[in-house]
Amino acid sequence: MKPVFGIYVGNSNASVAVCKEDGKIEVISNELGERVTPAVVSIAVKEQLVGSVAKASMLSKSSSVITNNKLLLIKALYEEGKNKSKNPDVFIKDGVSHYKINLIGDADLINNAGKVNTLIYRKLLDIAKSAIHAKDKDTLNCVVVLPLGLEESDVQYILQSIVISGWNVLQTIREPNAPILAYNLLDSTNKSIPKTTENILVYRLGGVSSHATLLELLPGGMLSILESSYSNEGAYKLIDSFVSYLANEFYKKYKLDPQESPKSMVKLRQHAETCMHSLSNLCNTNIFIESLYEGVDFHLSVSRARIETILMNLMTTFMKPINEALKKTAMNESDIHKVILCGGPMKIPKLRACIKQQFKISEIIEGLPFDEIMAIGAAKQAWYLEKFSQINLKCTEITSDSKVLKIGTLLKIPVLKEVVVVVVTGYLEDEFEMELNSLIPQTVKIFLASSDKTQEVGKFNFEIFTKEKNTVLKKSLVKLETCLEFVKDFEYALCILFDE
Template sequence: MAAIGVHFGYTCACVAIFKDGRADVIANDAGDRVTPSVVAYRETEQIVGIAAKQGRVRNATNTVVKVKQLLGRTSVDPEANAHKAESKCPVVSKGEKLYYEITAGEQTKLVTPDAVAKLVLEKMRETAQAALGSDVTDAVITVPFEFSQAQKTALREAAEAAGFNVLRLIHEPSAALLAYNIGQEFPSGKSHVLVYKLGGTSLSVTALQVNGGMFRVLDTLTDHSVGGESYTDALALHLAAEFKRSFKQDISNNARAMMKLTNGADHAKHSLSSLTSANCFVDSLHDGMDFDCNISRARFEQLCSSLLSKSIQPIKTLLETVGLSARDFSQVVLCGGSARIPRLQKMIQDLFPDVEQLCSTPPDEVIAMGAALEAGLLAGKDGPCPDDESVAVEVCSADILVKEQDESGAEVFNVLLPSGTPLPARRVHTLQGPGALASLCVELYHPDYHLPSNWWLPSLQIVLRDLEPKEENHDIDTVLTMKRDGSLHVSCVDQSSGRSEVVTIAAAS
């Protein structure tokens, strides 16, 4: 039985199929194995992929890029507002909902991020089905580890609207490990693997513990200030300076010319991953003048030296956070298109001199490959025996904390369920409250990783009423259970009176 794996990234999407016991990435109708996550709206049609990206020069206000940044977010979200500020396609708010304002012909319409994502995912489904020659819809979709439940729900719904039967959402680091069959090599005992992902708009580094085929995320660090586009922009600025030197014309403030130059810089950057030099030619860049420039890999690395250092620093920070050294890792897996940069690979290898670096599968395809392998496993009939397969388990995606008071009366937050905990999971905790009170409120919190301060946000409040006042403290037994689907069950019982409250929060996905 065939199945599909989809990696829907911020800048690009990739689809792989599982058939006859193996996974393969599928090229789209343009012959590319990776498709830009770009949608262009025209008067009578919508265009997805490379044609939409190239046509952005003339149709920027009706071309949507990085739609994943808005999926599942509201108008009050800082990340949504950052995307809104940089988007050439206008983003408007109605209440807390966000829409792209599209002007196609004489009509202006509002399009939801979900509808844009649906078009990209439809393109992935059509690409896979064209290769399979049949109407297969079973799929596994990957998500970043830091995705909230609302974002996962929005992505799942967009995939279902695109015609997929979503078997499971799995985290990108787990998919990367599955692509290399990591876990089978260590049937007993623990090992550690680092997953390094440098995508178009962000960098994420994840440390995982592998134990008998089970993956546990120890910690992950994401930096949205550096990505593949940062390298492209650095090269584009250099090319603009070269154009100014040659033609005495400054195009740095000409949005259309810079967009054309950025497209050329992007092609040159990709070429420099496999060649020692690349040519950037832009037809009629400014005032009818063509631009032709050769750039060497050494020059590119020099231009991006600060970005390369910035791309390495999160690894060092993560190792300090998890309390591990480079010697504690057995493998490093590279993901994301910009992880192809040879100098970056060398710098990572220098940090892990005796560790196997896995990049034989193209980094921009590896996550989709892992998703397809998981899809084949879940589809069940055509894949390997589950007993012989390394399976990624669902884990808690964010810390769940309880607010308490210490002996001095100050508020403290204690972690009940750490992020990365394999599900299902159960935690029992005893809370204490002043005996004079007739009611007590148990408050659970979760972190918002997008806020630098005041980042504990209320997740759940449970009030125990009609308690009998007494001299000693009330002891409240709190039992927290999270199932594999992400649903949360919380029960609170007063030890002395037996008063109890039970709350169940269904999984958003």
């Protein structure tokens, strides 16, 4: 089996993971040895830079450096993205976000959010090809992580930009699903799969936003999304507060205000971010900035306790999505069985400790790097898909355009509305016609397949569902669970596919 990849591109950083034939997953480092690449693009006349090099160029040409591009790919978040995209100016043209970059030559072609996204994915493609020593003409397969709640037009716009970069996208999965996959919570060989229903909280704290999702894990490894809460407040609030603290310390010492110089503040922010990364592992560190303002150097010793003091003033803000999701579902902390934390800011020990304190009796699932979990989960899904594709069976996906499924068709049941379902492979005993979001109940034989064999494990009456008929879904999943009892030790007991 050829290598497959999982990709996550956020507003701040991007990462790519590879899964090879043995099923082991590895996050790939870029040419600088970084396992996470800044999702920053610098547009110049003759070249476009992506990553740390582009981020470093903010000091000299900030007007052509693009950050937080992910927000501007999503129509519903346009205003938020416009406010947080300090450079360059942003405007809408033909329903698409564009950047106003006053450059001559071919660079003016790279002016919309989709093309910027293409540059980021092309950078990740170069990293991936270098890691597996692929040829330039080789096409690599990947699974991409996208946010919840996207309109279909947003999804197609993003996918188009990825395909142009050179990737072959096998599938997209949503952000809350990726950590579930990364920790193998849906793998039938995982002994931790519950025999009773469990509630799982997936909380992502990113650079510019945060997201809490409550999911219900049903017996047998089935998953449904109960509630999701988004906040436009991210770790930038913590960095802003830390930068203000550093600027005040500089003013106290030299009676000079670096906030009067945009260039000085860019320099101060870059060093503040580096300092915070260091304090995730160290108790103390030093900041030294040459010629911060008016030719004056800045040196300061900073402790982790200082960051924690600033953090505590923001914990109410960071916990808001979690509390809102709990409130909407009428749950409290004691109802949550497992908690998964992800996002680079989760490296801060005090932040994790505060969340653990709130969920005292919940199991906190950790062990994977917080800023790599999304890519790892996507790579796991890509491995499932690649292995599944080697099975010599025709697979038909049910869509709103499907009319008739013939005897002998391998059935793949997609997600309808907001409910996530695992793949069910089976043969329909009779032909039937399908209308949008409505299927006649059928008896389905379940076949679970490996690379070298298939095995019938039972059958059940499956009723298709809509969001309004969620109880029908649960009844069907209980029937499916009885079938899965036959295959606990089967090599390929669950092929997990999330479809939107």
